[in-house]
Structures are given as C-alpha cells and as structure tokens.
Amino acid sequence: MDNPLLWPLGLTAAYLGALALLSEIVERTPRLREWADHPLVYALALGVYATAWTLFGSVGFADQFGFGFLAISVGVALSCLAIPVLWEPLSTVVRRHGFSSVADLLSFRFQSQRVGTVVTCFLVFGLMPYISLQVRAILEAATFINGGTAPAWLGPAYACVMGGFVVGLGVRYVDPREHRPGLVATLAAESTFKLFALLAVGLAVLWSVFGGVSGLQEHLAVRPEAVERMYDGVTSGPWAALLVASFFAAFLLPRQFHVAYVEQPDQGAMRHVIWLLPLFLLLLNLPLPILYWAGRDVAPNVIPDLWVLATAPSSPLVLVGFLGAVSAATAMLLMSTIALSGMVMNHLVLPLRKTEEFEPERLIAFRRFVVGCLVFAGFALHWILPRAGSLVDLGLVSFVAVLQLAPGVLAVLWWRRANARGMLLGLAGGAGVWLVIVAVPLLNLGDTSLVPAYLGFDQADPRGASLWISIGVNALLFAVGSLFGTMRDEEAAAAQACLASGRPTRSGAAHSVSAVQRRLDDVLGASSAREEVDRALDELGMSRDEDRPMALRRLAERLERNLSELVGPMQARQALAEVNSRPTGPDLTSELAFLDSLRDEELPEGGLERSTERVRRFLSDVLEEMPIGVCTLDSNAEVIVWNQSMTDISGIEASAAVGGDLGNLPGPWSEFLADLVAKDPNKAGEAEEQFVDESWVVGRATHGDQRVTVTLQDRSAEQRLQMQVLHQDRLASVGRLAAGIAHEIGNPLSGLTMVAENLADEPNAEDAAERIDRILAEADRIRTTIQSMLSYARRDPQDREHRRFSLEESVREARGLVDLGKKPDKEIDFSVDVPDEIEVVGDPRAFSQLLVNLLDNAIDASPPGGTIEAFARWDQSRQEVDLVISDEGDGVSGDVDELFDPFYTTKPVGKGTGLGLNVAYWIADDHGARIDYERHDGRTWFLVRGLEGAGS
Amino acid sequence: MVIEASARYTPPMKSDRYKDSGIVLLLAFGMVLLTPLKSLWVTPQGAWWSPFVMWGVLVAAGAWLAREGRRG
Known part of the structure; x- marks a missing residue:
C-alpha cells in the first residue's frame, strides 16, 4: 500500500466495471429492463445533470458567491415546474419526429442543414470546457489524495481508462434507435451513488467537525458573518443570470436533452420528474454548506474545490467522496459524448459523406471514433487551459454557450415567424459575444473582462454581465433577422408542425415500394435501403406489393421518422423528398386519414x-360504429374513410380499401360505388338500390368540397322479409282466386270435353277441323289461365326487373286476375281509362301485384252492382304518372293513418289478411311512388302518385 | 351506442388545469426567486437552512402539480 493512488485507481476501475456489468445485466434481463422504465429510474437518470461541478466545484463556488451556488440546481428545479x-410540448415534437438532439430539432424547424451544422459546431466547442472540468476535477482530486503531486502517467492513464470505458459502454448504445434501459439504469445507479457519497461525507463531517446539528448551529451562532456571507451571493452576485442559465441548461445541455427526450420511457414519466429531480438535487445540495463551513475551519490551505475530500474525517470517506466525483464525471462524459457524437455524425459527417460509402457498420464504427475523439479533446483542453479561477468558471462558460440555443428552441414552440436567417444571425451574435467576453479570458488570450463595464454592467459581476449581453444580442438579432427575413414555404410548414399547437407534417406518396427503395439505394446503399424498407414495412404490417398511394405515404412517413433518428431529420427528409410525387397542398380528407394513422399516439398536450x-377521435369512433356504411373519397378517387359497417356490408377490410383507388376495389363493389360517385352531383343524396354481391344495398353519394361521401345501407334482411310477405300475399290471393280459377278452367274444359266427345262420335264430320280448332282454342285458354296464375304466384326475389312497361296492359292483366275471384252473386262493373301510351318504369310483375291488391280491395268494398274505375294520367309538369283505383264503397271507418299498416283490416275475421294494402304500399314505395287515400263525390280513391314513367 | 360513447367522453378540462397550474407555479416561484420577494427566504440574520425550506416547498408544489398531471 505504498502508493496512495492504488486504492483510488483500483476502486475507480472496479466501479466502472460494475457500471458496465450493471448495464449488461439490465439489457439481458427482461424484468430489469421493465424496472429500468420506471419513472423513478428515469428521474434519477436525469440526475446526470449533477457532475463533478456539483460535488467538488459547488463548494468552491460557495466560497465565492455563498448560496449563489444553489442557483445552478434551483434553476433546474424551477425548470421542472x-x-x-x-x-x-417539446417532448411531443421530439418524439413525433424522432429527433435525437437539439441540433436535429433546430435544423428541422428551420429547414436548414446549415443551422444543424452551426449548432453542432458551437455546442462541441462550447461544451469542451465543461468536459475538461470533469477531467480536471478528477485529476486534482487524485493529486490531492497522492499528497499534492501527480505522477506523469496519471493524466494519460486516466484518459485511457475513461476513454475506453465511454467508448466501450457507448458501443452498445451508439445507434440512437436502440432502446437503452441498460444506459438509463446505469445513469440512475450513478446518481444514487453520488448522492450517497455526498450525504455520507456530509453527515460524517457534520458530526466529526461540528459534533452534530446543534454543534453546527452553535458554530454559526458565534459566527453570524458566515451566514451573512452566504446570503450575499443571492442578493448581489450573478444569482439571476445563473438561475436563467441553469433553467435552460436543465433540458438544453446535450446530455440532458438526450436523457429527457430520447431515453424517455413514456410521456407520463416526465410528470414524475417535476418533483423527483428537484428533490434529488435538494438532497444533493444539502451537505454542501456544511462542507463549505467545515472546509473554512479544517482545510483553509486547500483549494475550496477539494474541501469535500479535505474535510472527510477518514480515508475510506475520502475514497467514497472521490468515487462519487468519478461517478458524476463519468456519467457526464458518457452522456455528453454520446449526444455530441450523434450530432457530429448527423450534421457534420453525413452531409459531407460520399453516399455509396454509407453502411450502418461504418456509421457505427465512425461514431465510436468520434466519441473517443471528444473524450480526448476534453483531456487536451484540460492540459491546454491555464489553471485559473475555480472549476465553476469552466462550467459557466459552457452554460452561457448552451443558453444561446434558448431563443431558437422557444421559437420552435411559440414563434411561427422565426426563420433560419434570424436563427443563424442570433446564434452568430450570441456566439460572438460569448467568444469575446467569455471564452477569450478563459484561454488567457486577452483581457476582455472590461467589455461589460463599458456597456454599463456591474464590473463586479462579469459572469452575469457576459450572460445577459450574449443572450440579449442573440435575441435581438434573432428577432430582427426573423422579422425582416423571408420565410420559405418548407420552413413555414415545419414551423406549423412544431408549434405547441401544431400537428405533424405529412410525407408525399411514391408510386411503389420499389420506387421508395430505389431512392434510398442512392442514399443508404442497396442492402441498408432494403433493410430499412423491410423494417418500416414490418412495423406498418404492409407487404412489398403495396401500391396504394396513402399506404405509400405512410411508409415514407415511417421511413423518414426511422432515418431521422439515424442520419438526422434533414438527411432523412432529403432522402425521401424526391420520391414524393404528390403536391403538398391542403387536403382535408387526406389529412384526416393521416391523423387516423396516428391514433396509437398519445393525445397532444393540453390546450385547444x-x-x-x-x-375528432370521438367523432371518428362514432363514425366507425355507425350502423350505416360510410366511405369517403378524395378528389383523386382515393378511399380515405371506410368504416366497420362498410366492411360488414361489402366484406372488404378497411386496411385493403383505405389508400387505394376506387377502381382497385374487388368485384362488383368497384362498379357500384363508381356509378354512385359518377352520378350527377346535382342529384346528391338520391338513393340507388341494387342487389350487389349477394346483398341488397341502398347507396347514396354526397359531393362535398374535394370529396365524395358514399353511404350504404344493407337492406338484405328487410328485403328478404318483404319478399316473404309478398309471396305470402300472392299465395293468399291465389287461394282467394281458387274458385274463379276452377271456373275459368272448368268452363273451357267442359266445352272442350263436349266437343271432343262429339268429334269422337263423328270423326268424319265435315266440321271436324273447325271442332279441333275449338278444342285447341279452349286448351289454349286453360294454358293462358294457368300460366298467368303461375307467373303471379311464383316469383324469385332476385328476379326483380326494372324496365318500362305499358300501364294499360298491366291494369288489364290485373283485372283479368281479379275477375277470376269475383263472386258470382256480386256483379261489379269495371271502367278502365288508361291511355295506351302511358308507360311506367319498374318491375311489371310487382306492379301487377299492387294493382291486384288495390282492385281486390275495391271489389270487397264495392256494393253489388257497383262500378270500379281505374284511370291514369301523365303529368307533364312533374313528368310523373298518377293512377287512381276508385270504388263506390263507404270508405274507411277507422283511423286512416293505420290503413297501410300490416295486418290492419276492417273486414270480418277470416276475410282478409291485412297485408294487401301494406304490400301495395311497399311496392309503390319501391317504384318511388306513394299511395294516398281520398274521398271524392261519395267514392273512395286510392291514388298512386309519382310513378316514374312516360306519356304524352 | 352513441349514448354510451357520449357517457364515456369527458371534456378535456384536467389537462388545461395541469398546464395552467404549471404556469402559475412557475410565475410564483420565479417571483420568489428573482424579485424582492426573495426576502421570504433570504434571511441573513436568521436560519441558514431557509433556502432549503423554500426549495422543499417547491418540491411539494411540484408533487402536487405532478398529481394534477397524472389525473389529467
């Protein structure tokens, strides 16, 4: 144990190994993957915000600005509100379009690859000091542990270990489209550990230095200036500027943006962050004042940035504090480099690449290379930068840089007028100010710290002044550039799609899946293009044969979304722009169909x-559940809406119909619907009833602006029932006519028999030929009678005719039929006045049944010796035929309104079925006419009005 | 069928309330942190922990807001 660095470095290696192992275990264990999607894990992962700056730098910051150090975390808590x-709202836009970075977002919103490139370059340079801060914090901590000196190998060794870890762990996550529960879990574990480390050291110092909470209170009671000094930083320091900077850094720092939006498990998880992240930061900051006061007493000769380690009462606690900082720095490096490397790939490398060289494997390998370069650039900057000021000074440089994106991002949500020129102008202005009065002093290239004083800012607060000046210049130029610059059409469309109240834009259509793939071949390479197209087809449940325009637009939309995550939104849009063959003008019906394709997405956030x-979704559900088939076509005769009833009636699934041309629908439906749609728009709403594909349907077409809506009603069951009733009614009529039939057949049969017998007795009679003619005539009479009856009684529902026929013939035939049923004791006269030239359009046999029923009814109502009149007139003005059947009966004694109801009868029991007039009413209705009951001059009229026909 | 659907449908008031509450809380804490209302928690002669109490209140307000959001 001679080397004091052995333990710290050994534990660092072990800790990093444990993090990598945890990531691997989570990735491989389904249950752990589920747990990693828990909102608490997500909130803790967002704790990656707290870096070595918080653990080490904040104490040093407190030494300069007292409680001003809290602004860096309180601003985040405020941002959470x-x-x-x-x-x-930003999450909705990011998730909807599949962005993976703030550069993606801004380049899409302003429809400018240049914006994406500038933002990427600026962030890479702007964040390097922040990355070098992490390196510096760890190396200085290791140097402190080593007794104040650092071996020459320490820096390079740490750079290699850290670079290897970040590149190694990042390998798994280098494709931004992968779901990353392992990464989120690793970040959450890292946050938990650094919280534990800081609380452990803080509590140990509280008891070891102050003897507990009461000891601290006593300590401060005798040193009131210690508390007063802490509050000075809030009242006179850069408090407000830091609060604003951290407010935006909370979600605009690349790593924060990545975890908040790209790794977000679901929309609801963000709502837990509102209080969990502020709570985490509160607990993390709680020990810092204690460590600061302890450091002033215990380690006045050590730089304040290292008081966390210098005040720790034991070596193990020093190691815990060191590992906490390593943990925070590692997570920051990991996420920052992953996020920045994605931006570099999408906005620097890919726009300059040779397209044929693009393959996912190369892309991923190159991205690993970029991650490594970023880590080592951070180390390089650490070695280049002079050691002046505190760690926080390095971090604030990056915070001011990130703040320059705020105007553009706010405009994404709320300012439609903002354009690329304004964005670039504002960013150039803000970045210029940042470079001159923030970065130049840091690099020791010149003293520009007096610039804010010249502009009237407080010289004692250069950090706050530089922040206000840079963002002020940025916002001013952004506004001026946007207000005086012109806005391109595509920019306006993207602005609409990104506004807080906006909806997604649509891709246009290609004419085939192959056409889409051919264009992608040029961009992605053949095998990658096929892979991407297959993946999108699979996600959408489509086949390669798909050729419906709407479906292909959905495919283009999905591809754009998928590729947006892989190669950036501008590249993705450009790749698919040329396969769009459809103008992108406003098209309400297509828009509706497109919105329906987003049904699985969550509702937009709040507001109108x-x-x-x-x-809209509610009404869409109602439309879907309607018992009437509804189909809407756009101006290109593409099917946009096809509800469930439409499927039930036609047997054609919505997935097969929607997005295709009407002409592509199977079988007779295509013709039937095309006929309906082709009807004169002036006759909108007129019903068309047909027997189509085993179904009786009534269809109506309504022509709207740029669309036609067809409604179908299935009347098959009703028709079947009606046919049964008609048939029953005819059979009943035949029954009633049976006696007449017998008479009609019996008379000629008797005559025929008698003539035949005579002929048999006198086979050589001179008039034999004449007698044979009489026999044949009588036989023909019988045959005609039987045929007439059979024709009337036997009828297939599907044999319905629709043709022009003579009304006079029809009346004559009906009269002949009812004559058969006339009672011998009831003499009735018929008076028929139907001009020969009047013709009616419809089914002659059904119409014959109508006449039989009306005449039958008239006979029953007529007194003996009465006269039944049948007359018809052609109404020239209405172009319709009216027919009257009248009798001398007493009329209806009951309720006239019930006259045509089924089973309504005023006849004695057993004399009538109550269906005659009802059936007549149906038949008239089928012929587009109606039957009215009227009384005129003591006669009862049944007036059939409005028959389609012709006359003179 | 339509009546049943109507019964299921509730006007989207909760979400607006969630957003409105967020704006109100943001403005309120913004004023407490950035305007002379800072004196509510800046107590140079008093307790050192009052910034953390203010922060605790912010966390509680955030928890209430999150609950509103989940209801909506």
Missing part, C-alpha cells in the same frame, strides 16, 4: 389542440 408548458383532437 415548466415541464407542463415547456418540456412536454388536445380538446380538438379528443373531439
């Missing part, structure tokens, strides 16, 4: 959009 209005979306 903004989760409902800031973090969550959430209300609107809930109502």
Whole structure:
C-alpha cells in the first residue's frame, strides 16, 4: 500500500466495471429492463445533470458567491415546474419526429442543414470546457489524495481508462434507435451513488467537525458573518443570470436533452420528474454548506474545490467522496459524448459523406471514433487551459454557450415567424459575444473582462454581465433577422408542425415500394435501403406489393421518422423528398386519414389542440360504429374513410380499401360505388338500390368540397322479409282466386270435353277441323289461365326487373286476375281509362301485384252492382304518372293513418289478411311512388302518385 | 351506442388545469426567486437552512402539480 493512488485507481476501475456489468445485466434481463422504465429510474437518470461541478466545484463556488451556488440546481428545479408548458410540448415534437438532439430539432424547424451544422459546431466547442472540468476535477482530486503531486502517467492513464470505458459502454448504445434501459439504469445507479457519497461525507463531517446539528448551529451562532456571507451571493452576485442559465441548461445541455427526450420511457414519466429531480438535487445540495463551513475551519490551505475530500474525517470517506466525483464525471462524459457524437455524425459527417460509402457498420464504427475523439479533446483542453479561477468558471462558460440555443428552441414552440436567417444571425451574435467576453479570458488570450463595464454592467459581476449581453444580442438579432427575413414555404410548414399547437407534417406518396427503395439505394446503399424498407414495412404490417398511394405515404412517413433518428431529420427528409410525387397542398380528407394513422399516439398536450383532437377521435369512433356504411373519397378517387359497417356490408377490410383507388376495389363493389360517385352531383343524396354481391344495398353519394361521401345501407334482411310477405300475399290471393280459377278452367274444359266427345262420335264430320280448332282454342285458354296464375304466384326475389312497361296492359292483366275471384252473386262493373301510351318504369310483375291488391280491395268494398274505375294520367309538369283505383264503397271507418299498416283490416275475421294494402304500399314505395287515400263525390280513391314513367 | 360513447367522453378540462397550474407555479416561484420577494427566504440574520425550506416547498408544489398531471 505504498502508493496512495492504488486504492483510488483500483476502486475507480472496479466501479466502472460494475457500471458496465450493471448495464449488461439490465439489457439481458427482461424484468430489469421493465424496472429500468420506471419513472423513478428515469428521474434519477436525469440526475446526470449533477457532475463533478456539483460535488467538488459547488463548494468552491460557495466560497465565492455563498448560496449563489444553489442557483445552478434551483434553476433546474424551477425548470421542472415548466415541464407542463415547456418540456412536454417539446417532448411531443421530439418524439413525433424522432429527433435525437437539439441540433436535429433546430435544423428541422428551420429547414436548414446549415443551422444543424452551426449548432453542432458551437455546442462541441462550447461544451469542451465543461468536459475538461470533469477531467480536471478528477485529476486534482487524485493529486490531492497522492499528497499534492501527480505522477506523469496519471493524466494519460486516466484518459485511457475513461476513454475506453465511454467508448466501450457507448458501443452498445451508439445507434440512437436502440432502446437503452441498460444506459438509463446505469445513469440512475450513478446518481444514487453520488448522492450517497455526498450525504455520507456530509453527515460524517457534520458530526466529526461540528459534533452534530446543534454543534453546527452553535458554530454559526458565534459566527453570524458566515451566514451573512452566504446570503450575499443571492442578493448581489450573478444569482439571476445563473438561475436563467441553469433553467435552460436543465433540458438544453446535450446530455440532458438526450436523457429527457430520447431515453424517455413514456410521456407520463416526465410528470414524475417535476418533483423527483428537484428533490434529488435538494438532497444533493444539502451537505454542501456544511462542507463549505467545515472546509473554512479544517482545510483553509486547500483549494475550496477539494474541501469535500479535505474535510472527510477518514480515508475510506475520502475514497467514497472521490468515487462519487468519478461517478458524476463519468456519467457526464458518457452522456455528453454520446449526444455530441450523434450530432457530429448527423450534421457534420453525413452531409459531407460520399453516399455509396454509407453502411450502418461504418456509421457505427465512425461514431465510436468520434466519441473517443471528444473524450480526448476534453483531456487536451484540460492540459491546454491555464489553471485559473475555480472549476465553476469552466462550467459557466459552457452554460452561457448552451443558453444561446434558448431563443431558437422557444421559437420552435411559440414563434411561427422565426426563420433560419434570424436563427443563424442570433446564434452568430450570441456566439460572438460569448467568444469575446467569455471564452477569450478563459484561454488567457486577452483581457476582455472590461467589455461589460463599458456597456454599463456591474464590473463586479462579469459572469452575469457576459450572460445577459450574449443572450440579449442573440435575441435581438434573432428577432430582427426573423422579422425582416423571408420565410420559405418548407420552413413555414415545419414551423406549423412544431408549434405547441401544431400537428405533424405529412410525407408525399411514391408510386411503389420499389420506387421508395430505389431512392434510398442512392442514399443508404442497396442492402441498408432494403433493410430499412423491410423494417418500416414490418412495423406498418404492409407487404412489398403495396401500391396504394396513402399506404405509400405512410411508409415514407415511417421511413423518414426511422432515418431521422439515424442520419438526422434533414438527411432523412432529403432522402425521401424526391420520391414524393404528390403536391403538398391542403387536403382535408387526406389529412384526416393521416391523423387516423396516428391514433396509437398519445393525445397532444393540453390546450385547444388536445380538446380538438379528443373531439375528432370521438367523432371518428362514432363514425366507425355507425350502423350505416360510410366511405369517403378524395378528389383523386382515393378511399380515405371506410368504416366497420362498410366492411360488414361489402366484406372488404378497411386496411385493403383505405389508400387505394376506387377502381382497385374487388368485384362488383368497384362498379357500384363508381356509378354512385359518377352520378350527377346535382342529384346528391338520391338513393340507388341494387342487389350487389349477394346483398341488397341502398347507396347514396354526397359531393362535398374535394370529396365524395358514399353511404350504404344493407337492406338484405328487410328485403328478404318483404319478399316473404309478398309471396305470402300472392299465395293468399291465389287461394282467394281458387274458385274463379276452377271456373275459368272448368268452363273451357267442359266445352272442350263436349266437343271432343262429339268429334269422337263423328270423326268424319265435315266440321271436324273447325271442332279441333275449338278444342285447341279452349286448351289454349286453360294454358293462358294457368300460366298467368303461375307467373303471379311464383316469383324469385332476385328476379326483380326494372324496365318500362305499358300501364294499360298491366291494369288489364290485373283485372283479368281479379275477375277470376269475383263472386258470382256480386256483379261489379269495371271502367278502365288508361291511355295506351302511358308507360311506367319498374318491375311489371310487382306492379301487377299492387294493382291486384288495390282492385281486390275495391271489389270487397264495392256494393253489388257497383262500378270500379281505374284511370291514369301523365303529368307533364312533374313528368310523373298518377293512377287512381276508385270504388263506390263507404270508405274507411277507422283511423286512416293505420290503413297501410300490416295486418290492419276492417273486414270480418277470416276475410282478409291485412297485408294487401301494406304490400301495395311497399311496392309503390319501391317504384318511388306513394299511395294516398281520398274521398271524392261519395267514392273512395286510392291514388298512386309519382310513378316514374312516360306519356304524352 | 352513441349514448354510451357520449357517457364515456369527458371534456378535456384536467389537462388545461395541469398546464395552467404549471404556469402559475412557475410565475410564483420565479417571483420568489428573482424579485424582492426573495426576502421570504433570504434571511441573513436568521436560519441558514431557509433556502432549503423554500426549495422543499417547491418540491411539494411540484408533487402536487405532478398529481394534477397524472389525473389529467
């Protein structure tokens, strides 16, 4: 144990190994993977915010600004209260579009690869001091443990160990699309350990130095200036500036953005962060004032940044404190380099690459290389930077840099007018100020610290002044550039998609899956393109044969989203832009279908959009559950809506219909719907009834703006029932006519028999030929009667005709039928006045049944010797035929409204079925007409109005 | 069917309340941290732990807000 660094370095290696092992175990254990998605684990992972700055630097910061050091954590707690209005809306946008970094977000919003590149470069340079802070904290701690000197190998050795760990663990997570429960669990474990370390050291110091809480109180009671000095930092230091900086750093620092949005298990998890992260930071900061006061007493000769170690009462506690800092620094390095390397790949490397060289394996290998470079750049900066000021000075440089992204990010959510020119101008201004009055003094390249004083800022507060000046210049130039610059169409579309109240944009359509893949071939390489297309098809449950425009747009959308995570949103959009063959103008129906494709996503966050979306989904559900089939077509005759009833009626699933052309629908449905849609829009809403594919359907087409909505009603069951009733009614009629039939057949049969017998007796009679003709005539009469009856009684529902026929013939035929049933003792006269030229359109046999029923009813109602009149008129103005059947009966004594109800009859029991007028009513309705009951001059009229037909 | 669906549907008031509450709390604590209202917890002559009490209140407010969010 001669070498005091043996234990720290050994434990560091063991600790890093344990973290790697934990990550591996979580990844391999399903139950642990589930646990890693717990909101508490997620909140603890966000504790990666607390780095070596918090563990070591904060005590040094307290020495300068008292409780001002709290601003770095209190700002985060305040930011957590903004989760409902800031973090969550941003999360919605990030998750919806599959962004993996703030550079992705800004480059998409401003539709500018240049913005992404500038942001990436600025963040890489701006965060290097922060990374070097971690290195410096650990090396200085190791040097302190080693007695104040550091061996020459310490720095390079630590760089190699740390670089190896970050690259090694990052290998598993280098693809941003992988789910990373192992990484989140590792970060949570790291947060837990550093909290434990700081609390353990803090409590030990509280008892060892002050003798407990009461001892601390007594200590401070006799030194009131110690407490007063702590509060000075809040009232006169850069408190407000630090609060604002940390407010935005909480979610804009690349590692915070990555954990908060990319590793977020679900939208609800963020709501636990509102209080869990502030609580974690509160506990973490609680021991720091104690350590500060103890350090002033116990280790006045040690730099305040190391008082956490210098005040620890025992070697094991020194090791615990050291490991806590190692833990915090490692997590920061791991996440920062993973996040930055993704940005470098998406916004620096890929835009410059040769496309044919792109393969996922190369991409991942190169990303590992970038991670390694970033770690070693941090080490290099540590060696370059002069050791002046505290650790916090390094961190604040990076915080001011990150703050320069705030105007752009706020504009993403709330300022539609902001454009790329404003963003670049503002960033250039803010970065310029940052470089001159923040970075230059840090690098010892010149003294620019007086610049804020020249501008009227408090010279005693250069940190706060530099922050206000840089962000002020940034915001001003951003606003001026946006207000006076022009906005491109694609920028406006992206702005709409990103606004807090916005919805996603849609990709256009390609004409086939192969067309999409061919374009991606050029960008990703053949095998990767096929892999990506197969993956997207698999996720969407589509086949390679898919050619429906809507489905292909969904495929393009999914590919863009997947690739956005892999190669950045601008690259992804560019890759798919050229396969879009559809104009992107406003198209309400397509938009509806697109929104329906997002049903599985959570509702938008709050506000009018959430209300609107809930109502839309509710109405969509109602539409889906309607017992009437609904199908909507857009202006290209693409099916947009196809509800469940439509599927039930046609047997065509929505997944097969939606997104395809009407002409691609199977069988007779395509023709039927096409006929409906092709109907004159002026006759909107007119019903079309047809027997289609074993179903009786009534269809209506309604033409709207850029869309046609077709509704279908399945009347098969109703039709079957109606046909049964009609059939029963006809059979009943035949029964009633049986006597007449017997008479009609019996008379000619008797005559026929008699003539035949005479002919048999006198086979050579001179008039034999004439007699044979009479026999044949009588036989023909019988045959006609039987045929007429069979034709009337036997009818298949599917034999319905729709043609033009003579009304006069129909009336004559019906009269012949009812004549058969006339009672011999009841003489009735018929008067028919139906012009020969009047024709009716419909089913002649059904219409014959209507007439039989009306005439039958008239006969029953007529007194003996009465006259039944049948007359028809062609109404030129209405282009319709009216028919009247009247009798001399007394009319209806009961309720006229019930006259056409089924089973309503005023006849004696056994004399009527009560179906005659009801059936007549149905048949008239089928012919687009209606039957009215009227009384005129002591006669009863049944008036069939509105028959489609022709006359003169 | 429609009546049943209507009964299931509740107006989206909770979420707005969650967001509104977040804005109110943000403004309230923003004022407590950045304006002369700081005197509520900046007590140079008093207890050293009052910043942490203020912080504790913020955590409690956050817990209440989170509960509102989960209800919505």
